Amino acid sequence: MSLSATPTIPLAARIAGIGLIGPGLDDWTAARAVLAGEAALEPATTRIPAPDLLPPAERRRLGAVVKLAISVGLQAVRNAEADAAQLATVFASSGGDGANCHAICETLAGEDRLISPTRFHNSVNNAASGYWGIATRAMAASTTVSAFDGSTGAGLLESFALLADGNEPVLLVIYDHPYPAPLAATRPMPDAFGMALLLVPPAQGEGPLLTLSGFTDAAPDTLADPALEAMRREIPAARALPLLGRLARGEAGTVVIDYLDRLGLQLALTELAA
């Protein structure tokens, strides 16, 4: 496998915590069993919990997209027993809150164009990042990146670069939620999927070591299970499932993740615990 570009500084992090919510996969514990082949994937619609961290008044304002992002981020932070208030964050999603966008566009197409203030402040693409900050009191840098179907790759690149720059932990949250009709016809997505990785500098923690080796034009890794492979292909936020599969099985090795045309990300997983 040849690399078309390699970093000139080490881009490596320990995975201190993982969060996952997807169709039939309620959390990382459940997903790990499925990805390791110890349990079958039971077909089910993605169940998105209401994050317990925000006060009820604030929680009522949240769209499903933001609930997904916050819930999956909290899973990773709690799995690592980390302090969310201290973490820099990278949010990556292929689109914003489709349901909220639909409601705004419908209002704007009507006679009375009165948008509710809550609708408007939920319309920013960084709504998940904003509510995360309010919920966790985290004042560190937070960013929101998007690259259509390559959003997982963009999130990983930005996270590794941020971690190398600051030598501080970075929480990466990747999430996508289907759009309602009529937008759904133009951007079909079968269901919601979110994942989070708490990445810490190699010397600062324990856990598997993940290295970003560089760009490659090799084909992305796929999954043997047809249902999981469909999830990877059809939901951009699930593009890193082959990496999570290796983590679930405790298997060192390299993984190629879809980013942009002829620009896949090659990652290497080492130092997994027995």
Place this chain on the structure above:
Amino acid sequence: MTPLFLSHYTATSCIGTGLAATRAMLAAGRSGLGHCDFETVTLDTWIGRVPAVEDVELPPALARYRARNNQLAWLGLQQDGFINAAHAAVARYGAQRVAVILGTSTSAILETEIAYRRRDPATGALPAEFDYRGTHNIHSVSEFVRAAIGAQGPAWVVSTACSSSAKVFAAAARLIATGLVDAAVVGGVDSLCLTTLYGFNSLELVAATPCRPYDPTRNGISIGEAAAYALLERAPAELPDDAVLLTGTGESSDAHHMSSPHPQGLGARLAMEGALRTAGLAPADIGYINLHGTGTPANDAAEGLAVNTLFGSGTPASSTKGATGHTLGAAGGLEAVFCALAFTDGLIPGSPGTDTVDPAIAIHYERTPRRAALHHVLTNSLGFGGTNCSLVFSRAGGASR
């Protein structure tokens, strides 16, 4: 951080399509705002509209990206030879070695707003020609610009509301530092749409008059549109004295509220402190601060407090939003270019629309443009959701203290 060279830059906003018109308007302290005549909007407000954006033709190969935001992106690319400089960088470094990282808040949502008016009455379906990926999707502008300049390196959009296109400078600097790329096209493109005009109106944050940053009678923003770009490269060993460098970046979160700033400006202060720290500078080194200064009572008060806490009341500062309006996701990029012009033209921009300065805000606010020799300047971009970014730019001839 290792300073990066802004080898080329350009700006298009309501004060000028390209740098020549822009610098003339900045030097004259004039505003480009006009009463709202956009689309079917019936609000009594002022906007910063770029003339004839809707008439811009895209090359046939990029026709699927036709949308106001990408038309504005294309118009901006044509100015000051920027697209030629980007092509040259692609040729010099290799297509995969040039990244495209842009900021926008709404991308081309206008196309979706219009498509919703033209839904099939029976089925509710959007018109068949509606192209989600080419227009509405937030990444559409970075995909479009990447294709337009022939780059094949990493690309993404940062969308953190009004700090979007300041944060792209920080993201690009980090990416160049990894060694995966040699150069990056950064900047921001945001265009007028109904969502932001009616949305800010619902928050009672749009003014019925041209905005008046830091004026005691300020009562809201004027929404504008802009396309601004910079080509960032590693600084060569030898640079002319008037070359412009990115020397510091600072990012923070308010962790306070979705649509109002931390009342003490704590997030803004953290971002400014971060930018000074990475630049290796003290507050006294900064010769001019381009304020976020939107003209809402809460923003200006909080930012003013943060600036006073860190800089006292001696550092010249102004907001240029009375000239351009608040160009939202493009504001950081646009004001970064204004900072570059401040060095090359030796000019501190004024604040059209500001008649008197709020006596409750203890900073050195400049209402009218004035000549000054500058070595280091700082610009603030403070976004919805409490996402903040400050950047420090330095003149190569005065980069060390």
